[in-house]
Amino acid sequence: MFDQFKRRSFLQAVVAVAASTAFGCSDDENGTAPSDDRAKYFPQSVASGDPRADSVVLWVRAVDPDNASANTQVRLEVSTGEDFATLVLNEQFSALAQHDHALKVKVTGLSARTTYYYRFTFEKNGQKFTSATGRTRTAPAAGADVPVKFAFASCQDYIGRYFNAWQRLLQLDPDLDFIVFLGDYIYETTGDASFQSANGLRTVVFSEPEKALRMGTGLRAFYAANAVSNYRDLYKNLRKDEVIQRVHERYPFIVMWDDHEFSDDCFGATATYTDGLTDEKQEERRRNAEQAFFEYIPLDTANSSAGAVAIPEQKDLYPNTRIYRDFDFGKNLKLVVTDFRTYRPDHLIPEDAYPGTVALTEEEMRAALPALPAAVQPAVQGILVAPTFAYVNIDDAAYAQYKQGLLGAYVQQAMQAGLTQEQAGAKAGAMVKGNLSLFYVNQVVPAINPARRAAGLAPLELISAEGAKRGISYAHMGKAGLFGIQGSRYIVIKPTFDLFATVKYLLAQAGTPPQNPQNALGDAQRAWFQQSVRADNTWKVIVSSVSLTSMVFNLEGKTDIPDASLRQQFYFNVDQWDGFPTEKQALLGYLRGAGVKNPLFISGDIHASFASVEQGVPTLTAPAISSGSIKELAGTALLGAGYGSQTSVYNYIVNELEKTMTAAHPGMRFADGDAHGFVTVEVKADEALATFHLVPSSEIAKDYTLRADSELEAKFTTKQFRIQNSDITAI
Known part of the structure; x- marks a missing residue:
């Protein structure tokens, strides 16, 4: 698909057919292999999401390229059998051209903890074309005392990189109830050289580049999505990848956005490309990004009723959107999905802050x-x-x-x-x-x-x-x-930043009326969060798009660093929860004070793997699916700042990153700043078991779809942990 040589394309087609058979989903009612017309009319395949005990959202993009301006009429069939002999739903829907022919259908009245198969059909000139068959699963019934198993992942940059982590998940074929995707489903840029490295095969070209933001100069020029069509192009391009299609066909997703669905390191509708040099509040761009997200992600908008799920228009989007939500999976799991990006304030230290102020x-x-x-x-x-x-x-x-x-x-x-x-x-x-x-x-x-x-x-x-x-x-x-x-x-220098954040927080809280300068969740979401985590479910798994694990480089006493000003404690990244340390402390303090039993945070964003205990609360951070690892990014930044690979600073922050962070954080149980992958978690009545599935960053630019399964399998390692009694221990 991304190679000019026909032999490679032929091999990819063979692999795709073999893979679809291995995944256990028949390709159509006759069990025949997919035709070229399937990709023509259903180019992004199918997907499902937001499973509940009695409902699930099913997604397709159905388009007739010969009549692209018209709505596409499709029929949805849902069955408990892979052969579709008995249908629980057989209904006609319209994929609207105004929403890029994306269609979401909420199917209700379903049975709890049941596997369903679904497919969409399109008729043209008396001939019927059928999508791939998707498989999904509803949640266990309320009170059902059953283990629940899921995977979580984040950060899947397409540019120059391959989804080998998803391919490994498909090889393992675990019996998952769902997959949580924590954010950065797409990246809004087409080749930002500061972190993206195109290899000529994995690229994105906007259909309307004149509507995009042109960034950089010369050979380092690239585009950032701006118009609705730009953001749609990103989703359409990524979802043509056969590996991610198979994952969506196989498992229901529960998705939260982070920053790259709109703009890197954003807060609300404000981007940070120019670091305060210009005013980057871009509300229309934010709404464009959200519209494409709602079109392409199988998310239940505002807990809709049965039938086609309404996709919000721009007037109903930012600042009026709400996607924080929770799910019950039987007696043992309450999934609390929080939104860190939409309501948060600016970084406590503005990018254009005058240093002397x-x-x-x-x-x-x-x-x-x-x-x-x-x-x-x-x-x-x-x-x-x-x-x-x-x-x-x-x-x-x-x-x-x-x-x-x-x-x-x-x-x-x-x-x-x-x-x-x-x-x-x-x-x-x-x-x-x-x-x-x-x-x-x-x-x-x-x-x-x-x-x-x-x-x-x-x-x-x-x-x-x-x-x-x-x-x-x-x-x-x-x-x-x-x-x-x-x-x-x-x-950011940790001791002074912590003091600054704490004093400003205390003074604002003591004001009339009380304020919260670190209000990352917003008032309404915080109230909802506090109510949700008090549920009776055994485990309260809290989804945060950004990591709660404190990332500290303690370079105090490192006399081999010539520059004495660097011999301090630094926060690596205050775009995550480290940037609101007093609010983070209050959030975790509420869990303890309210007697919330078995809270567990899962998070992503930072392109590293962590297992840590934060103020008595276990926290797991997933590595990136494909985006550059924290070691890669930190190394590039240090080299750009003049610290070569032989310097002591480079050694502590890159070569010994895990050792440096672990030494600075008594709650750190595991750290890996290089690997990519995903995490699987099984929650039971008395414990939760987590497994990190990791592959070295050196493998992400390699396409493993044309290699034997054993080659990719050999590259992966696992790290297993038990979460119990507010602690994490290695198994």
């Missing part, structure tokens, strides 16, 4: 000091006297020349980043003001003085910290540049 004043620290944990108070008292944390009001007349120099330096840097002189001047006026940290200002002063000397002005002296107030600036948390991810979304 004091984010936490002396007055704020003193006001919060009595409410801070006793173990933290000595550190705060130390900050309140340390010269490193001194700051002044740069608007005081005594510092007028300093402010003028800082404004000039800001304009120069902002113009280098891409702003016009007028834009840079306006931005400088908005940023270079008020309380500024001497830790930052005194680093800029030497860079200002050459221009002053050239203008015949006396050089500025460093500002003394004597008598100055103390506070924490963005620079103290790792923010060095005007616009960028370092010190805002990634590589």
